[in-house]
Amino acid sequence: MIRNVAGMVLLAATLLFNATAYSRVTLRTIWGDNIVIQQNSEILISGTANRASKVVVTASWNPGKRVVVYADKDGSFQAKLLTPKGSQQYYQVCFDDGETLCLNNILVGDVWFCSGQSNMEMPVKGFRGQPVTGSLDAIVTAKATRSIRLFTVKNAWSTTPAFNSVEGKWSAAGPEAVADFSAAAYFFANKLNQVVDIPIGIINCSWSMSKIEAWMSREMLAGFPAIAMPDPEQKEFGWTAGTPTLLFNAMVQPWQGFPVRGMLWYQGEANTGNPQLYKKLFPEMLKGYRAFFHQQQMPFYFVQLAPWKSDHKDSLDWAQFRQVQLELSQELTHVGMVHTVDLGDEVFIHPPRKKEVGERLALWALADAYGVKGFTPTGPVFQSASVKDGAVEVTFKYGEFGLNPENAPVEGFEIAGSDGHFLPAQAVVINATAVVKVWNEAVSMPVQVRYCFRNYKTGNLVNNFALPAAPFSYTLTK
Structure with a gap:
């Protein structure tokens, strides 16, 4: 009996040793099957493996080339890969530390990062009681075989920068995925994909009723001492999406090292009370995101707030905010603004014609980022x-x-x-x-x-x- 118990203990120890010695590589959730990665870029892939183990990384776009890195004492590793020119070809990236993990169905093209509040968050299927015009046709004609991939970042907050993961996954743009995805972002990607004929990855990182301050880091807000930073130990907030840094820390920071082509922004409703402060915050946010994504002139296109009555249709608070947005669009470089004066709804803060919004954003990208000629990308x-x-x-x-x-x-x-x-x-x-x-x-x-x-x-x-x-x-x- 004693001999049998000893044998069982030895067997358990052996299995534990083997499981430890050959632990499966794990990656941050921003990496997964169906991903689109930025063309002609250096990408930084972070993950964990067995402590102090060798991790061999191979990418099928570069057959025969092996990138070898070593996990540190905590099992963390980073690998740098150079990506090829975008195409419709499918790729695979594998990681081997004694056991192999492969990412499949990868496309290389252009990735666009989208952020803002509820008008960016509004899905193609609409909010309850608030439809999106043309949603049914967009959903039923969506094809998972098209080279559009979608990623929605689940709402999260943190008082300190989170470097590991966000909750979400890459999905092919089939009907169900499109129905639940940001309408403005999807219609942008759909038009862009039709014209530029390369894969488009689109990341929706938005939160209803969020203020611009919540999407900015402490560094971006350093020049605004009157804006109170949250206590790192604080657990509850009266207005989470309105609290400085919380959304950037949890929903944006984990994308560090992930190259993108440009950024879309649909936000401002929560900041209409102080347009002059917004005019100072916006350039600092833009500068901060360009530094974060390592592009000094990263294309950045945003949506002017559409007509809405707010407290009264003849009041001027939203009009004054739009004036600030107009001035910003004229003062900053590689920044384009979508006009929506024809798309508003007097009683709904979420105008239904998101297809026009997304496609007008795409016009800016086509003219400014892709150099397409023969048309004017914006109204007078x-x-x-x-x-x-x-x-x-x-x-x-x-x-x-x-x-x-x-x-x-x-x-x-x-x-x-x-x-x-x-x-x-x-x-x-x-x-x-x-x-x-x-x-x-x-x-x-x-x-x-x-x-x-x-x-x-x-x-x-x-x-x-x-x-x-x-x-x-x-x-x-x-």
């Missing part, structure tokens, strides 16, 4: 204004092929004199130019002009590509 943007014969002549950028409607009233303009009282204005496009003439017979000396500058106000000024003009407000004299 205010450039200058001057008074002539009692009327204001407003010149627009992105109207070089003409503005519309021609020979018909332009709706949405208001004008004011020195009393600051705005009146509805008549407006017409000066034929074959990018200039709109704006006037009101009751205002003989115009001082201010604005377009769709209320919380909920729509207009009809577009360019020849039917892309809408951005709302604006301008003072001609001080």
Whole structure:
């Protein structure tokens, strides 16, 4: 009996030794089957293996090439791989520390990182009682065989940077996966994939009602001493998604070392109370993300808030916020803004026409990041204004092929004199130019002009590509 017990103990010890000696390699969850990895890049893959073991990494795009790394005393390792040019070819990456782990069905193409609040989070199938226009067709025609891959980061927060993993996985873009994925992000990826003909990986990292501060790191917020940082030991928050650094730490930080092509941003509703602070935070966030993804000029495209009544349709808080977004879009490089003045809904903060939002984001990417020519990627943007014969002549950028409607009233303009009282204005496009003439017979000396500058106000000024003009407000004299 004693001999049998000793034998069982020896057998258990042997099995434990073997399990330890040949522990399976594990990787951070951002790595998995069906992944799209960034073309022409150096990628850093982190994982764990047996302590102090040798890990041999091979990638099928480079047959015969072995990358050998060693796990440290805690079993952690990092391996660097150079990726090829994007193509429709499927690849495999394997890790061997005595037992082999392989990632399959890999594509190499372009990866885009998407973040923001509920309008980015809103899935193709819509929120309950709030649909997405065209969702049924998008879902039923989705094909898992297309070279689009989706990753949704599950909501999480942390008071300190989390370097290991996020909860989520890469999925092929079949009907079920598309239905649950961010609508704005999916329609962006769908249009991009149609045009550039390389695989597109799209990461949705968003949280409803989140403030910009929550998506920024402590380093990004270092220049804002009035913004209180959370206590690292704190366990509960009254507004988790509004607390500085919490979402960046848990949902963005784990992507460090994962190259992307660019970034999409759909956020601002939670920051409309202080547009001037947002104007200072946004450039710091942009600079921080470009440093995080190791691209000084990383393409960054964002969505201007659509018309919505907020407390009242004629209030100006959202209008003032849109003005800040417009100014940011003109001041920063490799930054594009999608105009949504034609896509809003007076009673729903989540406008349903997300297909247009995603495709307009794709227009920016195609023109700016991919160099596609022959079209204008955005609608008219205010450039200058001057008074002539009692009327204001407003010149627009992105109207070089003409503005519309021609020979018909332009709706949405208001004008004011020195009393600051705005009146509805008549407006017409000066034929074959990018200039709109704006006037009101009751205002003989115009001082201010604005377009769709209320919380909920729509207009009809577009360019020849039917892309809408951005709302604006301008003072001609001080």
